[in-house]
Amino acid sequence: MAGSETSAATTATPTSTSSSATNRRRFLVTSSAAVAGAGAALVLPGQRRSSAAADTPPGQGAPHASPARSSAGRAAPFGATTLETTARLAPGSGYRRLVSGPGWPLAVRDELAAARSGRADRRTALACFVQVTDLHVADVQSPLRTEFLRAGSAGSWRAQEALSVAGSVALVEQINALGDGPYTGRPPAFVMSTGDNVDNHSALELEWFLTLMSGGRITPNSGDPHAYEGVQNSGLPLYWHPDSDLSDQDKRRGLPRIPGYLEAALRPVVSPGLRMPWYSTPGNHDDLPGGCLSPYDPVLREYVTGARKLYSVPDAEVAALARVLDTGGDPKSTVLREILLRHAAGARAVTPDPRRRMLTPQEYVRAHLDPAFAGAGPAGHGYSENQLDGERMYYSFRAADGVLGISIDTTYRSGHYEGSLGSEQLAWLERTLAAHSAHYYDADGRLVHNAAADDAHILVFSHHHSPSMTRRPDAARTEETRHDGAEVIALLNRFPNVVAWINGHSHINRITPHPHPTAARSFWEVNTASHVDYPQHARLFELVDNHDGTLSLFTTLIESGAPHRTDFGDLSAVGLASLYREVSYNAPGLAAQMGGGVLEAMAGRAVDRNTELMVRRG
Template sequence: MQHNSAHLPSRRTFITGSALGLTALALAGCDRAQSPTPTPTTAPTPTLTSPTGAGTTLEARLVPGEKLDPTKPYRRLAADDGYALVVREDLCKGNPNRAGTRKALAAFGHITDTHILDPTSPAHTILGAFNTVAMDQMQRKLYYFRPQEALTVQVLDAMVRKLNAVKNGPVSGRPFDFYISTGDSSDNRGASEVNAFVDAMNGQKTSAFALPGRYSGLQSSGELPDALSRFIWQPVPPKSGSALWNNERGFPVVQHLLSSASKLITTDGSNVPWYSGFGNHDALVHDGVGMLGTPNESFHRALSTSDKIPLGLPPKIKFSDFMTKLNSSTATEAKALLESMPGNTVEASSLRRPMSKTEFMSAHVMNPGRHGPRGHGFTGENVRSGTAYYRFQLAPGIVGLMLDTTDTTGGGYGSLDAKQAAWLEKELNSISGIRYAANGTKVSTETKNQLAVIFSHHPSTTFSSKSLSVREKGDITSPESIQRFLGQYPNVILWVNGHLHKNVVWPRSSASGKHGFWEVSTASHIDFPQQARSVEVIDNRDGTLSIAGVMIDHSDAYQIDYSSPFTAAGLAAVSSELSMNAANSVGTRMDQNVELLLKKPF
């Protein structure tokens, strides 16, 4: 791996010195040619252990280092000692001698919230920034913009390369069986974004830029109106500067960042099978919350393929009046409204158009890659029915169940509609010889038991009925209802998800019987710490299981040379540093490198 930089000293020196036919896929609107089908490859006081974890945060972790300018807050990237495993016995006590008897049942790499983003898309416009009254009241917080937004493909490629290099679960040594993404693969569901995600996972040359090699967006060095300049970090600022990022926060001038970021990159691609999930940013209108089939969607659809990046509201109109007009407009009126907004002219591209759920899944089915599986979990039936949930054999004796917790009626909340809830119940019943009825009665059948691992974009804490416009009996729309439902099945041992952009681990005790499961949410790839998590399911062969979760940084700590062109690997390291200085939520020690104990259900 090449970097245009030298190693940065440790922070310690600063501190202490099923296939679908081509015709059907074409009707689904997929832009890609079909690839050949590959051959699949096969809260007590914590205690600490320290297994070997080369390449993971058991060995070393990224942290803020020295200041770039002593008078300003921006810090360089640095490395510090790794974190040892925190052994959590919230659900059951562990045998101190279990390391001598254990056997790994499965190991995989979890990535989530990659938010692959075309930063030159007009659809990336920050409309909320034009609400100057609200922004002044909020002190113009940084929510609307990420300085590292042009570097998302480079981060994903670096992460896949790192997972490939780590190779094995760091606790058990079992080779990774697969990698899995739990949604928000794209940021604005643009075709170039979705295709770049699939390409990077498959090891194809790619870019999220609809027009690779050319950057023309909000981070260009031209003058911006005040409403935007207060938010946007420009790597080469205009003469007036960018008060918030460069002058106040001390962000560096990085001459070649945008030209380097816009180039096509040769990705490594997963060297094991990989699976994919569906998130609210993959489903909904701008910022992953807007409802489909609305004037807001019509506006952003027109915006995505337009030749203008809006820089302000139409003349003599208040933000509230603009939004009222937008939300009551026809498709023709929405386009006219866009034309009335001042902005910069850019080259339009149909590759920025938003993809539907069907097209998202079709892009996966059409690109199985070297290791598959075909569809990366999604099947022809998923494409035909428009459902994004599926079952797969995670490992011998373990079933994986990918859920679709997004709600196309809008909002960033999670839920399961009645149809999917019934499917989930049927699938769990088919692998559960022992379960509990809703009234707590134990139910035993002749069904062969298998362990179950649940995957979804949303964690249980975000489940809500707030965004459901149509409600049916059987919907699962609250944290308590989904936890209670899964708690009826002793063989459900783990729920893996994302969405929160931070590392969190929750023990979920069952109200039925004396069992429970662990819920594990992993940080995003776009916000610091930009980590993946290795997950290992281990049979301790003493009546308990261990779920080992270890965080993995995609890049090492490097002293970045801001004046030279960048390799793709160097840009990934830049993204870590920029995101660390923007906003971050690493999680506590109890949420990062963990060994999670639970009783073996059978």
């Protein structure tokens, strides 16, 4: 069965229970250049809703002074959305603390349809949901990580990533506490995670991610159950050593010494799980070790569960590996395999752990279907028993009455971080779109009327955004032609009821209109930044019918529930989540490597953040 369709997302009660960063940074560089071309928009100042102020939510204004405490003693979520308050770096140089700043205003984007006055008094709510993306839940002690690439690029390793579980739990808590959407008055009906759910294609990381989303206890440790065995206590000044006095390169940049940090990072964390149904879309880090390495190489498969870990290699070999990872010219990971074998004697002893094993696509689907991770549903989180062959990890689902969600699989199965669609999946996508469109245009531009269609507004979800999708052949599926982002855009533009294509991968907030070159049909591409890197965002979406021939898709960025203010002495789960954010905002070497405007580019302009996206009603 090619793909599947699951039932409606209805609220239920939850159970009790790297790519190399060189590649990631390359995407940030190539993607940020497109930010300047997003089009004109009207940015409204913060004000309270009234019949005249149709487009501004209540609650914009002064930031919260301090987080309240729940009865359980945990910090209550800190500001519902970025309409109210946002984390900001304090003025200064070196390591900068975070402060609470004002919220971001609403930007009305009318490139694709006119924003008619009085629409707030006419509109009807259609759907409300949340997108999370690029969580990169990470086993930071895995032997197969390539932290040593940092010798060639400071941005090739994240100082904050040992706290990915605590930071992601704080995001789950925030989503649970959102309440009603500011424009529809509806609570979110579901969450879609658009890929890179885990960092290194690991069975253990997937277990942590599924527990995070469905609820339960996570111990973010592997190998030795009583000790940390990673780069942050290696004695190498290449990495931040928070527990020691070592003058490493990050402390010289201002990162603090925090005694007890590593012990705290390995302590169990309890996730409440999402209190609403959630769906899962695969990303390149879910399918590939490091997001770009071969999952089929026997040396790599043995190394990841084994007893040796390589912490550093000569600079010339760092450069050679970075080069082939960046170009994608080594799909069999020959260069890395030879580095690991050549330097085996110099690798350090670590505790082997079979839980770090690589996953097959079949195992990935089967884990989502495991009743232990059912959470608030739906069963399989988009996947079904019909997809246990792992070859068709795409599906459709009813996002709301009259609204169809389509999740597509854009990943290569062999070692590359870019995305594409195969011909079989592209044909399935076209059939699915046609089955839910009362009228559309065929490949020759002729209008097709489909009286039998279940007409719906359509939302498409994927991991990769259109600029990162290429026609590169997939070494794991050599018989199948691959299709790039331009071809997906052309297909979606044939269906007037497609509202948006929602994705991640770039780690940048960007919203792009895709008008048809000759006809009055179009859709928006909404690309959301990651939750592992600055600015650590997710998005709340609200779709409304304005009853004037247009729809509005509201996009509101949200942060995790951790307080903006950090205390280096607070090593509780809440304190670690706050520190996770603050260290990511101080990403060592990132601005120097990519130019002073990189942080601004990653957060996006006003027209890429909190928006009302106007679109014609299909």
